[in-house]
Amino acid sequence: MTALAQPNLPASQASAHDARFMRLAMNLGARHLGHTWPNPSVGAVVVREDGAGPIILTQGITQPGGRPHAERIALEQAGAAARGGTLYVSLEPCSHHGRTPPCVDAILAAGVNRVVTALEDPDPRVRGRGHDLLRARGIDVVTDVLSSEARRVHRGHITRVTRGRPAVTLKLAQTRAGISGRSAGPRLLITGESANRRVHLMRSHADAILVGVGTVLADDPLLTVRLPGLVHQPVRVVFDSHLRTPTTCRLVASADAVPTWIVTSAEAPDEAARRLSDLGVTVIRARCGSDGQLDLADAMASLSRRGLTRVFCEGGPSLAEALAVADLVDECVLITSDHDADGDVRGVRLGLAAALARMVPLLPEQAGGDRIEIYERG
Known part of the structure; x- marks a missing residue:
């Protein structure tokens, strides 16, 4: 089943571009498999619309050793241009304080309007809380885009x-x-x-x-x-x-x-x-x-x-x-x-x-x- 046909999306219906950009995010994350343990290797892409359609602003991959996280890298590189855009990320953004602040805080500060993820993070410190916090602040959240492929990439985590x-x-x-x-x-x-x-x-x-x-x-x-x-x-x-x-x-x-x-x-x-x-x-x-x-x-x-x-x-x-x-x-x-x-x-x-x-x-x-x-x- 493709992302466009999934019946269980809890937020806005997936756009015609969501599978394309999510696949890019997962391929980015797959590049650092083996490098980021104990953290998962996540990929992130910041996209915004212009007159000719969506354009990719920046990309991020979780760095060796597990930090910084992919979302923070992509958003920091995009800067003010991320405002009003869409963030694609292959795993639910973290919502807890570890060695670094939560990625949810960075997403809220960046001012994106929409976040598209492939999977809810099963880590009990997150497990849907990242999605809920973003929705509570008015961000349009779409989940489960290419979830089967994402489970393969994130099998270790x-x-x-x-x-x-x-x-x-x-x-x-x-x-x-x-x-x-x-x-x-x-x-x-x-x-x-x-x-x-x-x-x-x-x-x-x-x-x-x-x-x-x-x-x-x-x-x-x-x-x-x-x-x-x-x-x-x-x-x-x-x-x-x-x-x-x-x-x-x-x-x-x-x-x-x-x-x-x-x-x-x-x-x-x-x-x-x-x-x-x-x-x-x-x-x-x-x-x-x-x-x-x-x-x-x-x-x-x-x-x-x-x-x-x-x-x-x-x-x-x-x-x-x-x-x-x-x-x-x-x-x-x-x-x-x-x-x-x-x-x-x-x-x-x-x-x-x-x-x-x-x-x-x-x-x-x-x-x-x-x-x-x-x-x-x-």
């Missing part, structure tokens, strides 16, 4: 607020025969260059990249974004119940340059934790289950408390299966190679297959000879 954990995207590569790795020997290289570039772009939009300690021991990965022109590096996270991560591995050796967190159990050796901490690694304690392995829900909650909203998991079939069984997967990226290779570890197992069956498939993509299928929680 929504999941952290409503579920108390980051949104989890699971990436798994497999051969045509469904093989994702080897139980021993050298790492199995499955995907081609084009798919690898696509994965690095996905990494750049995450707050953190997650693997299990088994991947660290088998592959000694670096888990960085390696694309020309992209300098942002997500946090690297290892789930390691017993602190088996070697102090000589590449993640630890580069911990001073790229934030590296290891989530371990309360029972893990203190001496091992001290050695890792001395080398620049952040060690986080979480609960264990009855099997002696990390309680994945508690581990994810610990990441949320530290501000993470979007986690990109590249930990292989075992961690993928455990996350699926724990119902912690919000999006799955399944990449199938166009060739077979000599491996013996099956990729999609029963728990993940069941999770995929409950998800909504998006249109598949081709990356060179590899097929990328994306599924998301309905």
